[in-house]
Amino acid sequence: MVVVGAGFGGLFATKTLRRAPASVTLINGTTYHLFEPLLYQVATGILSEGEVALPIREIFRGHDNLDIKLGWVTDVDVAEKAVLVSAPDGRERRVPYDSLIVAAGASNSYFGNDGFAEHAPSLKNIDDALELRSRIFHAFEMAELEEDPAARQRWLTFILIGAGPTGVEMAGQIAELAHRALKGQYRHADLAKTRIILVDAADRVLPAFDPPMSRDALRQLSTMGVDVRLNTRVVDVDAEGVKMETADGTERVEGYTKIWAAGVAAPALGQRLAAATGAETDRASRIRVNPDLTIPGHPEIFVVGDMAASNLPGVAQVAMQGGRYAARVIKGRLAGRPLTKPFRYFDKGNMATISRFSAVANVGRLHFRGVLGWLMWLAVHLFYLIGFKNKVTTLMHWVVSFLGRGRPQRVATTQQINARNALTRPTPP
Amino acid sequence: MVVVGAGFGGLFATKTLRRAPASVTLINGTTYHLFEPLLYQVATGILSEGEVALPIREIFRGHDNLDIKLGWVTDVDVAEKAVLVSAPDGRERRVPYDSLIVAAGASNSYFGNDGFAEHAPSLKNIDDALELRSRIFHAFEMAELEEDPAARQRWLTFILIGAGPTGVEMAGQIAELAHRALKGQYRHADLAKTRIILVDAADRVLPAFDPPMSRDALRQLSTMGVDVRLNTRVVDVDAEGVKMETADGTERVEGYTKIWAAGVAAPALGQRLAAATGAETDRASRIRVNPDLTIPGHPEIFVVGDMAASNLPGVAQVAMQGGRYAARVIKGRLAGRPLTKPFRYFDKGNMATISRFSAVANVGRLHFRGVLGWLMWLAVHLFYLIGFKNKVTTLMHWVVSFLGRGRPQRVATTQQINARNALTRPTPP
Structure with a gap:
């Protein structure tokens, strides 16, 4: 059997298939499993890319029935039962x-405005995280170099579009950078003038969370100096700034660094698969599946995680549980004991960090905030990080970054700087 | 006063000038100090780039007389006493x-064959290390994908040009990758077939070290399966392999991954400075300086480290001691007590790791090898790493890599892969 993708869904499906009496092929476009919930820490210099990108071959060392293939699945030949890689x-x-x-x-998804991507990268993969890291640290350096006060302020302005967990966590981290980690390191730029603007069309931050958590998060962000603009739509993004629209009219905000943390869409493969199977999709092109996660009329094809249309949030837990469920259905069929229970998501809760020592979390009906929420966040993320070595080194970096004020990972490569600025690096030594 | 470069020379000069009664400007092309002796560990997946690239602003936090400027110095206006950045x-x-x-x-230096660079990157900066990391790990993945046995063998062949410390250390690490760290992770590629070829025109490896150390290193490399070709010149490098020349004739070796670890030249700035001051240079365009490291006729300009022509090896210690000396001369002049002693290099010894638990080292007339050499290597590198946090996290990663067999840092970015292969990534999810 074949598993497409080594995200949380594919990873847990493959793990569950370990002792299945069949050979398994796992196909992924990169060599690593990406621990997406900590990607924002790569983008803000806390963790290295290796700590959130675990080599798949290392995770599955010793899985004898597993063949790992590197490549992007571009299409599915449903009639012949084969994927194209x-x-x-x-x-x-x-x-x-x-x-x-x-x-x-x-x-x-840039909601059809794909031209925004160049000016406001999103944060979905390692390339994105390293590009954002490079832009964020570069912005402070440029503010230091720049003599013109207006241009300097544009370098010190960060605009985050989308107030879901990514937008909130990035806003909190950039505030920590400006007001704590990088404090006192610049002579000409006054980092106290850093503006962090978090925009969302919804009427609260973390709109997928319970309202009391949104209130706590908003209060904490405001304390940190983040300028939160709710009920506000971004209608244009260019190199120099962003145009926003509220019920009262439009406003332009100037800022060189923009981060897109809004909108999710299924990958192109989802549309191909829907076309090949005749499956229905939702507005975000996600596939409508049966209660057992199979595509109607195709009991041999399961869709799990963010690619499947559902009312469930796009979080790791949904994908993990879906992947495990699909693998169990397949194992049941192989054993002649088909599983008849439909997929049921067990909600373990949601959480988002606002700053060090402060997070919001809910577990069932319980809400946590501040230090308690943050300790829960810490424990949960350490627990789900893959591999003992990774837990240890990540904990080390957290100790360094949260107790001290270092940001150990700040490198921008010349390749990134050149690609971005189309500058020729003058005779490097 | 102005310090150009935040390598070992510039770093120690700036540190020494901390309490000087004058303002100091440190100019560097990147935001970080590069700990070059461990760059090969970034290229082979042991350390993250952040561990060998220390933010200059963090190192010099609290140096009140210091202004750090980002930029490449392209020329020196000797008459007007100004550098162009x-x-x-x-x-x-x-x-x-x-x-x-x-x-x-x-x-x-590619000895005039700059076309070799594309096929055989060198290892002088973070971009190089990340590019080599990407090529090395990618090669094993490609060997796994490739069905043709000859092409697979080309992916499993690594050719290192130059048997100085970088070539020797890279050869040892690639051998460790193939035969230990990545062992058992591939189904189709047989990593036991990995060929590692280390070529040098000299008659021994580590030609700048004492001959007994060269013999020890050669023996150890051979034990690890590295094919060492001495008295052999590389005369051509292309995408598919390398042409070598010995006294017996020429031979072509096929291999996709080539690494250039030969030849050193002064940066373009050296030639500009020589032209501006009328200073003499040696064959590698390094500037001939007075015994006090100043340029003849220009007592206000010091040249330290690899840019200065001397019989000293191009190692960190020479640059550190030179930087510190130049700063002391300047401080002496400011205090009205000119330093009259010429610069004297105090040789603390040389060392190179061959594999984990094995290194060669000399301190004065004492030679160390094997585990003892390796422990010395470990202690010295930890001692000279900048910053306590860095020492701790680096030690952690060494424990993980040397006792376990993990290589935590293996990420290749899509930007790198696309730039290299000029491939369009097919519809990424």
């Missing part, structure tokens, strides 16, 4: 399947 | 000086 060697390969678990995740 | 904002700035310490390091 485009590998980094430029070749297309066909991989046959009897059962198929598709867990290719979601990508960011 | 090209900053990443695309502007040129003039920074005046009364005293000038130039410590812009060295770059790799």
